[in-house]
Amino acid sequence: xxxxxxxxxxxxxxxxxxxxxxxxxxxxxxxxxxxxxxxxxxxxxxxxxxxxxxxxxxxxxxxxxxxxxxxxxxxxxxxxxxxxxxxxxxxxxxxxxxxxxxxxxxxxxxxxxxxxxxxxxxxxxxxxxxxxxxxxxxxxxxxxxxxxxxxxxxxxxxxxxxxxxxxxxxxxxxxxxxxxxxxxxxxxxxxxxxxxxxxxxxxxxxxxxxxxxxxxxxxxxxxxxxxxxxxxxxxxxxxxxxxxxxxxxxxxxxxxxxxxxxxxxxxxxxxxxxxxxx
Amino acid sequence: xxxxxxxxxxxxxxxxxxxxxxxxxxxxxxxxxxxxxxxxxxxxxxxxxxxxxxxxxxxxxxxxxxxxxxxxxxxxxxxxxxxxxxxxxxxxxxxxxxxxxxxxxxxxxxxxxxxxxxxxxxxxxxxxxxxxxxxxxxxxxxxxxxxxxxxxxxxxxxxxxxxxxxxxxxxxxxxxxxxxxxxxxxxxxxxxxxxxxxxxxxxxxxxxxxxxxxxxxxxxxxxxxxxxxxxxxxxxxxxxxxxxxxxxxxxxxxxxxxxxxxxxxxxxx
Numbered sequence: 001x002x003x004x005x006x007x008x009x010x011x012x013x014x015x016x017x018x019x020x021x022x023x024x025x026x027x028x029x030x031x032x033x034x035x036x037x038x039x040x041x042x043x044x045x046x047x048x049x050x051x052x053x054x055x056x057x058x059x060x061x062x063x064x065x066x067x068x069x070x071x072x073x074x075x076x077x078x079x080x081x082x083x084x085x086x087x088x089x090x091x092x093x094x095x096x097x098x099x100x101x102x103x104x105x106x107x108x109x110x111x112x113x114x115x116x117x118x119x120x121x122x123x124x125x126x127x128x129x130x131x132x133x134x135x136x137x138x139x140x141x142x143x144x145x146x147x148x149x150x151x152x153x154x155x156x157x158x159x160x161x162x163x164x165x166x167x168x169x170x171x172x173x174x175x176x177x178x179x180x181x182x183x184x185x186x187x188x189x190x191x192x193x194x195x196x197x198x199x200x201x202x203x204x205x206x207x208x209x210x211x212x213x214x215x216x217x218x219x220x221x222x223x224x225x226x227x228x229x230x231x232x233x234x235x236x237x238x239x240x241x242x243x244x245x246x247x248x249x250x251x252x253x254x255x256x257x258x259x260x261x262x263x264x265x266x267x268x269x270x271x272x273x274x275x276x277x278x
Numbered sequence: 279x280x281x282x283x284x285x286x287x288x289x290x291x292x293x294x295x296x297x298x299x300x301x302x303x304x305x306x307x308x309x310x311x312x313x314x315x316x317x318x319x320x321x322x323x324x325x326x327x328x329x330x331x332x333x334x335x336x337x338x339x340x341x342x343x344x345x346x347x348x349x350x351x352x353x354x355x356x357x358x359x360x361x362x363x364x365x366x367x368x369x370x371x372x373x374x375x376x377x378x379x380x381x382x383x384x385x386x387x388x389x390x391x392x393x394x395x396x397x398x399x400x401x402x403x404x405x406x407x408x409x410x411x412x413x414x415x416x417x418x419x420x421x422x423x424x425x426x427x428x429x430x431x432x433x434x435x436x437x438x439x440x441x442x443x444x445x446x447x448x449x450x451x452x453x454x455x456x457x458x459x460x461x462x463x464x465x466x467x468x469x470x471x472x473x474x475x476x477x478x479x480x481x482x483x484x485x486x487x488x489x490x491x492x493x494x495x496x497x498x499x500x501x502x503x504x505x506x507x508x509x510x511x512x513x514x515x516x517x518x519x520x521x522x523x524x525x526x527x528x529x530x531x532x533x534x535x536x537x538x539x540x541x542x543x544x545x546x547x
Contacts, residue, residue, distance in 0.1 A: 003372075
């Protein structure tokens with residue numbers, strides 16, 4: 001039943017108070033307080049330049065962008081056929097694909113990371129198979145390096161890509177493709193001229209959401225990476241927990257926050273409503 | 279040029295392999311957790327419960343289970359309650375800037391958890407709240423709220439406004455309408471939302487790392503602390519417990535979905 005504006009705002013108030021008290025205000029306070037020790041803008045700017053362009057932070061920013069891009073590319077390549085099959089499947093086949101996506105999706109990130117640490121370790125299953133079948137003589141270093149981070153993050157983020165692509169693909173009217181076929185298009189043409197253009201916005205949304213989540217990643221790279229695979233989220237954690245250098249943490253936070261929110265604004269234009277939290 | 283049948287078969291085979299690959303790591307860890315060998319071998323040479331005995335025999339792990347359950351239960355109740363009120367308002371009230379409000383309510387899943395965690399830690403250390411379990415639950419509610427909102431908005435959409443109006447006409451108060459019409463129809467969705475809020479908090483790691491302190495380590499935090507030192511097999515048993523909780527939650531949700539859209543549901547639009 002229709003509700004007055006006042007009643008509506010009253011019902012929204014508790015959720016907003018929670019959001020304000022434990023999300024918006026703490027982030028604002030943390031940033032402002034960390035920057036207060038600089039008397040002038042020039043001083044702040046100078047320090048920001050020194051921090052952000054320093055070797056360690058600069059490298060971590062490059063790592064973050066690079067790893068984020070590679071992982072996003074991989075999830076797209078692997079996720080596209082999966083979501084395509086899911087959007088065309090019916091009955092038990094659909095349920096089966098869904099289960100294979102959703103069970104990992106809702107399993108704790110640290111559990112999924114641990115699973116890959118077990119698989120990729122020196123005596124892990126992957127190396128056992130590779131050595132056992134004689135493909136390699138020595139166990140390969142698959143963990144505690146860039147390769148480990150990319151494998152782990154791709155696995156953790158794949159469900160987000162698949163579910164976003166699926167949302168766009170299931171919305172495609174099958175009759176459009178039948179019509180194209182009826183008028184003599186080959187399957188490849190149907191795919192290239194009808195299906196792909198109609199699902200392109202889903203690809204953009206999937207790429208954006210995966211990249212957004214990837215550049216904020218912390219758990220998987222911290223556990224599966226080596227010393228040269230530090231990502232910016234890990235540095236933020238270190239500055240706070242170990243060196244307690246709040247201004248440096250705040251500067252990196254601003255960079256990460258600005259990039260994330262900008263991409264989110266673009267994402268909102270492409271995604272199906274409510275896609276992000278599902 | 280490939281024939282269409284061949285192409286369809288290739289696609290099916292590829293998807294089957296990819297799907298198996300998605301499940302494999304989880305299944306392998308679950309099986310390996312029952313290994314009786316000195317380290318995690320797959321397939322295990324002998325089976326035993328030794329890693330479960332070590333896991334459940336350790337008071338620190340037991341305390342972590344208790345902490346996780348307690349925090350997740352509190353976070354689930356809080357976020358579901360607040361989320362229900364907000365979802366109802368978003369659906370029924372004519373709000374200005376609805377899109378902006380909706381986007382704002384969803385930001386906690388977009389902003390990297392490290393940022394939320396550092397900011398809440400900054401606040402909590404000043405208020406002396408690091409290590410407080412109810413406080414961790416409140417912090418988890420922030421990231422559970424978007425999840426709850428999405429589920430409840432779709433669940434509440436099945437409540438036909440005409441039924442609410444009819445109840446009003448027959449003399450129901452607003453509270454009566456809510457208790458006797460809205461809540462019963464939306465109940466399966468509400469339980470689903472509470473379930474996923476529980477799961478979100480139960481699995482949350484990054485905020486917990488900062489807020490747990492020494493007293494309130496949750497299961498994921500305990501896994502994290504122990505993985506930083508070494509990849510020990512006990513973690514396989516702990517992981518299997520977490521996977522089982524997830525599978526159970528998904529199973530209950532699947533049952534609830536069948537109940538949704540039953541009596542009193544709005545006709546499909």
